[in-house]
Amino acid sequence: MPHALLVVDVQNDFCPGGALAVPGGDEIVPAINAMMDDFDSVILTQDWHPAGHSSFASSHAGKNPFDLTEMPYGPQVLWPDHCVQGTHGAEFHPDLRTDGDLILRKGFRSSIDSYSAFFENDQTTPTGLQGYLTARGIDKLTLVGLATDFCVYFSAADAARLGFDVTVRMEACRAIDLDGSLAAAISAMRAAGVTLA
DSSP: OOEEEEEEOOBGGGSTTSTTOOTTGGGGHHHHHHHGGGSSEEEEEEEOBOTTOTTBGGGSTTOOTTOEEEETTEEEEOBOSOSBTTSGGGSBOTTSOOOSSEEEEEOOSTTSOOOSSSBOTTSOSBOSHHHHHHHTTOOEEEEEEEOIIIIIHHHHHHHHHTTOEEEEEEEEEEOOOOTTHHHHHHHHHHHTTOEEO
C-alpha cells in the first residue's frame, strides 16, 4: 500500500531563535531529510497565519502568550505571533528538504486556528488533505515534525479517526510540553490507535 511521510510544520518560528521555539526543534531536520527517500510520497505542512490571527495573544487585550481563552469552536491556547504569512519565521527551516509532492498551508483563516493537517480547530472545516491522500490511494502515513504535543498529535489523531494506518516517529519530533501536554498527547495518540515508534 502506498505510504506517505507527513512532515509537520518544520518552520523557522518553531526552531531555536524563532517566535515559538520548540526546544531542539532543529535537531530533527537531518533525520527527516534522511527518511524522505523511503516513502512513496512526501507531504509538508506549513503554518501560515495572517497578521493579527485570532490565536495570537496580541489580538486579545489583557491576554498573554500561553493563556487559555474560549473561542466559538472551544478552548484555544493563545500563542506569541508566529508563522505570519510571507515572513522569515513562516519559512521552512533552511536545511529541510522541501522537494515533496505537496506543501499544505494551514491556519490561514483569521478567525480559527489549525493544529491538524486534516481539520481546522473546529474539527469540521477540512484542509483538503484527506481528499488528496484518498485520490492518490494513500492509506498509510508516518508523521514527523513539530510539535509532538500539538500539530503532530492532532494530525495523527485525525488521520487515525479517518481510517488511515498511522505511525509517529518520535525520534523525528520535538514537543513544547506545556503543563503536561506531551504526556497527554502520547496517551491520546495511543488511545486513538496511533503507533508510536
